[in-house]
Amino acid sequence: MVEDQAQACKDHNPTRLMQDFLEKATSGSMDDMLVEFSETLLNMSNCLRIAVESKARAMEEAAQWKRKYEFECLQNGAEEAGGLSANYRTSSSGSDFNSVPDVAIVQGHHSHEQHLGCSEGPGISSCDIFKNGMCSSESNNLDGRGLLYQKVLFNLAWGCDGIKDQHAKHDIVSCERGDIRTDIRRSKQIILEWKSAPRSVAIFMKPNSPHVQALCKEMVKWLKEDKGMNVFLEPDVRKELLDESNTYTFVQTWKTGEDIKTLHCKVDLVITLGGDGTVLWAASKFKGPVPPVVSFAMGSLGFMTPFKSDCFKECLRNVIKGPWPITLRHRLCCRIVRAADCQESTNCRKILEDDFHLVLNEVSIDRGMSSFLTFLECYSDNSFVTYVQGDGLIISTTSGSTAYSLAAGGSMVHPQVPGILFTPICPHSLSFRPLILPEYVTLRIQVPLHSRGQAWASFDGKDRQILQAGDALECNMSEWPVPTMCEVESTCDFLHSVQECLHWNMKKIHCADNPEGQL
């Protein structure tokens, strides 16, 4: 018996053990049976333990193989990234669309699962921008034919001017032997590289301009017929086109409200035809992620509209082909907190879900029609900053540093510089100079309860709202920047706009001859 049971045990077969026992049980006395039964149970428990241990070992081995496989995949991905990062472009001269400035383009290769996590590679994958489920399957991202529309993905890679080594990113601060130092800071131009050609575009155009409308019609036809793209227009613009001719029935649009919240899921690219206000207008339609924006100059000043409308086909061909430098223009997220809400809820943060404004230029708080000076209390991360007594205060992004804030005496700041400008409007104090605060602070501008008059908040010059005594305006940097395509690259475009649009430091240069005759 013992040999049979030993064999059954070795074969990890508890059923056979029990069958053996039952066959032999009828022949012996009760005591023998009990002894046999306990031995059988003991053998069965050993058998089960061995089976469980074997299964655990097998699972551990499988997990090890899985980890090994994933590590090799990552290694292959990293080798691809490291080995192929030297996709250098020859530096371009002027605004030749076909070339990209001398940057290193680093491609991080991730499996789809890794995209859904966080991109461990050197790039920021577009899925990271959308990973909060804003484009999850339940959102209504159906295209005009009712088919589920899968957005085109792209990579944002950190590029470094002229860096020939593989190392595409540098730690800003490193600590060795207790010495804190900042590595050599490299200028990083962000490059957009399409994973596949964009297939859907939304066009925003300046209203009441026949010249702009004519170009819009030509562009819509070209995008549809030559590039095979889905084209979205604003509802009233689409209606105008359809009233004129039914050749535009292919043009799609959106309804207001809920529908526009998922526009970023259906659109791969945004085109603006107009001036800076049209860029601001288009950006204001996206209260979350913003698709890459190509802005054609068809307004008056055009500080943020680098592309020339008369060569839109060549420009769009190059942008669609990519890779292309972009500027991530940070936005401010602003919320008005009413005094009543402050009293009701302890932390003064009873904010309705959609009750916020995203501004690309600035939020200004001014005295409106009131003849009294505004009187505001300013806090940064709940620490008191100062009182403002004057015509008001501008809280601006670096993109907006060349707009209202500049007119009020603020500095001009490169749009890629992370920061928040704090600029008074005609302050009643000779010592109140503009500040530039870090991008990570949360500002609160409070209208004191004992304030003589109210104040008015306006967001990129629009949507003015009154702030009564006790109300507050809170703002901080939004996680959703506006990615605007550059003509050449961020710094060239910024300096070109400052020189051409604002005539910065344009002055007559002293002639060569020396009035004192000395050499």
Ligand SMILES: NC(=O)c1ccc[n+]([C@@H]2O[C@H](COP(=O)([O-])OP(=O)(O)OC[C@H]3O[C@@H](n4cnc5c(N)ncnc54)[C@H](O)[C@@H]3O)[C@@H](O)[C@H]2O)c1
């Ligand atoms: N005193 C002023 O300079 C003043 C007063 C109010 C508003 N603004 C600006 O106008 C903006 C609204 O623009 P709009 O086109 O809807 O109104 P708008 O048509 O009145 O244009 C205002 C002017 O500001 C220019 N502008 C806008 N954004 C700019 C930027 N980032 N850099 C440089 N110039 C810029 C525009 O090109 C335009 O010439 C507001 O966000 C505010 O910055 C300026």
Ligand SMILES: Nc1ncnc2c1ncn2[C@@H]1O[C@H](COP(=O)(O)OP(=O)(O)OP(=O)(O)O)[C@@H](O)[C@H]1O
């Ligand atoms: N699609 C649109 N629908 C409604 N209003 C718009 C639209 N596009 C722009 N606007 C508004 O029209 C006004 C003028 O537009 P825009 O600023 O682009 O032209 P501009 O003032 O001639 O050019 P610039 O701003 O470069 O000087 C702006 O106040 C803007 O808010």
